[in-house]
Amino acid sequence: MRMIRILFLVVSILFSSSNALTQDFCVADVKAVDTPAGYPCKNPAHVTAEDFVFDGLKMSGNTTNIISAAVTPAFVAQFPGLNGLGLSMARLDLAPKGVIPFHTHPGASEILVVLRGAITAGFVSSANSVYVKTLRKGEVMVFPQGLLHFQLNTGKSHANAFVSFNSPNPGLQILDFALFANNLPSSLVGATTFLDLAQIKKLKGVLGGSG
Structure with missing residues (x-):
């Protein structure tokens, strides 16, 4: 019986603490610095309906590029x-x-x-x-x-x-760009990927890398 009371007390504390920390939303203050924990919250007094709407997906993207x-x-x-x-x-x-x-x-x-x-x-x-x-x-x-x-x-x-x-x-890392769009020496890219050095230099030229 005592154990049940202790468990009930712990659960009550957890739920009360969780509810105390809960808020409806935390609209990002994108003018501040992004951190691993996310953006800080915008002042709720400055939040508008526009913060919860995005219309950028209704238009086709420009596909006239290398990919x-x-x-x-x-x-x-x-x-x-x-x-x-x-x-x-x-x-x-x-x-x-x-x-x-x-x-x-x-x-x-x-x-x-x-x-x-x-x-x-x-x-x-x-x-x-x-x-x-x-x-x-x-x-x-x-x-x-x-x-x-x-x-x-x-x-x-x-x-x-x-x-x-x-x-x-979600973050994004594109493999081709990670390998060929930076200044990692071509010799190291070749040693770690077994690719031909000439091909590596060609891909670096296409994707804007050096080294």
Whole structure:
């Protein structure tokens, strides 16, 4: 009986503390510095309905670039009302043969919903197992947090999709850019990837790297 009373007291304290710390929202003050804990809260007196609305996903992104694709983010930096809510979105636009290269989101899992066209998507597990599927309108695929994944337009027309994340700031690292768009010496890239030095220098030239 005494143990039950102690457990009841502990649970009561936990719930009362949790409720005391709960607030409806914490709209990001994006003029302040972002931290691992997120942005500080905007003064509630200055919060408006516009903080909870984002219209950037209604327009197609510009796909006239090296990957023939565009990503339009609706992360906390663009959409301050997401701060602290554990979610965000983005829009993908891919011209024919357009590709979102192998990349990871260190801070979130991702779910993709195809709106138009045919998108071949896949990811590689930490055991190097590969999971690939060609998705069409209305089909959905999930990409677990931190795993390398990609999307490729394998249809003959423009394709687009919405993706959502379980973080207001999922993070992004694109493998090709991590390897070839910086000043890491080409000799080190070659030694760690087994790629030909001439090919490495060519890719660095294309992606703006040096070394």
